[in-house]
Amino acid sequence: MPYQRGEGKTVVIALGGNALGNTPQEQLELVKDTAAHIVDMVEDGVNVVVSHGNGPQVGMINNAFAYASANDGKTPEMPFPEAGAMSQGYIGYQLSQAILNELKARGIGRSTACVVTQTVVDPADPAFENPTKPVGAFLTEEEARAKAAETGWTYKEDAGRGWRQVVASPKPVRVVEFDAISDLVDAGYVVVSTGGGGVPVFEEGGYAGVPAVIDKDRSSALLARELGADMLVILTAVEKVCVNFNTPEQAEIDEMDVAQARAYIEEGQFAPGSMLPKVEACIDYVEAYPGGRALITSLERAAAGLRGETGTVITA
Numbered sequence: 001m002p003y004q005r006g007e008g009k010t011v012v013i014a015l016g017g018n019a020l021g022n023t024p025q026e027q028l029e030l031v032k033d034t035a036a037h038i039v040d041m042v043e044d045g046v047n048v049v050v051s052h053g054n055g056p057q058v059g060m061i062n063n064a065f066a067y068a069s070a071n072d073g074k075t076p077e078m079p080f081p082e083a084g085a086m087s088q089g090y091i092g093y094q095l096s097q098a099i100l101n102e103l104k105a106r107g108i109g110r111s112t113a114c115v116v117t118q119t120v121v122d123p124a125d126p127a128f129e130n131p132t133k134p135v136g137a138f139l140t141e142e143e144a145r146a147k148a149a150e151t152g153w154t155y156k157e158d159a160g161r162g163w164r165q166v167v168a169s170p171k172p173v174r175v176v177e178f179d180a181i182s183d184l185v186d187a188g189y190v191v192v193s194t195g196g197g198g199v200p201v202f203e204e205g206g207y208a209g210v211p212a213v214i215d216k217d218r219s220s221a222l223l224a225r226e227l228g229a230d231m232l233v234i235l236t237a238v239e240k241v242c243v244n245f246n247t248p249e250q251a252e253i254d255e256m257d258v259a260q261a262r263a264y265i266e267e268g269q270f271a272p273g274s275m276l277p278k279v280e281a282c283i284d285y286v287e288a289y290p291g292g293r294a295l296i297t298s299l300e301r302a303a304a305g306l307r308g309e310t311g312t313v314i315t316a
């Protein structure tokens with residue numbers, strides 16, 4: 001009996017940094033666990049579309065080529081959009097392989113498809129004037145200042161955790177490969193796409209890559225909305241979003257509607273650069289697609305969250 005999309009819920013999952021780790025070797029181990037959680041959802045009858053972050057990875061690739069180029073005079077510089085595409089390629093390869101292995105181990109006759117994705121951004125987006133997206137490794141202030149002087153790149157302090165290179169993070173406007181992704185979902189593939197939010201491109205006549213990194217939660221929200229997905233699931237390191245996070249008054253949020261979420265944003269409950277863009281992405285999705293529900297939870301609790309047992313649910 002051929003697979004039909006109408007048979008189960010369609011869910012777009014955005015994987016946070018803890019699902020991937022910091023090096024390709026570490027990631028290869030971590031994605032086995034990630035894949036098991038994803039296949040739990042597939043086993044529950046869910047059509048899963050997976051997207052993922054790429055901040056550490058795209059910075060690592062760009063930096064490695066710049067370093068080699070400066071030191072051996074033979075290695076070429078790697079343009080930022082190409083570094084973004086390379087990050088999608090190797091992360092997608094590892095995720096896809098791990099999911100395939102898990103499907104096979106459980107005797108589930110489904111397959112994966114990995115789509116290197118471009119996402120249109122607006123040349124007039126004010127984000128190009130103010131780089132905010134951290135990429136690459138954490139450095140000390142001294143290392144960051146030396147690197148900035150050597151490369152001309154911008155470095156900023158990242159939420160008390162160290163210094164990182166920052167690049168522009170424009171808003172996603174359109175997923176270029178949307179039709180292909182949708183067809184693959186309809187055909188029953190577990191699709192990995194829109195990694196790192198998609199390689200940002202301007203659409204001026206043809207498409208052309210832009211040196212920037214889109215927030216993957218925002219692109220996942222756009223993809224979920226366009227697909228008419230039943231749910232957007234943002235997986236990160238915490239099981240629930242909290243008010244008064246990291247204080248003695250910390251309290252978990254089980255459910256909030258857009259009005260409540262906006263009120264919490266006004267109060268400054270969600271840290272910019274970490275939880276705030278996730279909540280904003282959920283608002284974008286449920287406002288544009290009121291039939292949908294957004295869920296923020298941890299990777300470990302993802303399948304339980306989809307069953308309505310945990311996580312923070314955001315509704316219109």
Ligand SMILES: Nc1ncnc2c1ncn2[C@@H]1O[C@H](COP(=O)(O)OP(=O)(O)O)[C@@H](O)[C@H]1O
Pocket residue numbers: 015016017018053235236237238240241242243244245269270271273274275276
């Ligand atoms: N109000 C909040 N409730 C829960 N977590 C929060 C809150 N504000 C900030 N955080 C932090 O945000 C983190 C998620 O952001 P981040 O680490 O940038 O995501 P990603 O998993 O996509 O890499 C959580 O692990 C938590 O440490």
Ligand SMILES: NC(=O)OP(=O)(O)O
Pocket residue numbers: 016017052053054055056134195196197213214215216217
């Ligand atoms: N592109 C993106 O949002 O990556 P991170 O989640 O790693 O920051």
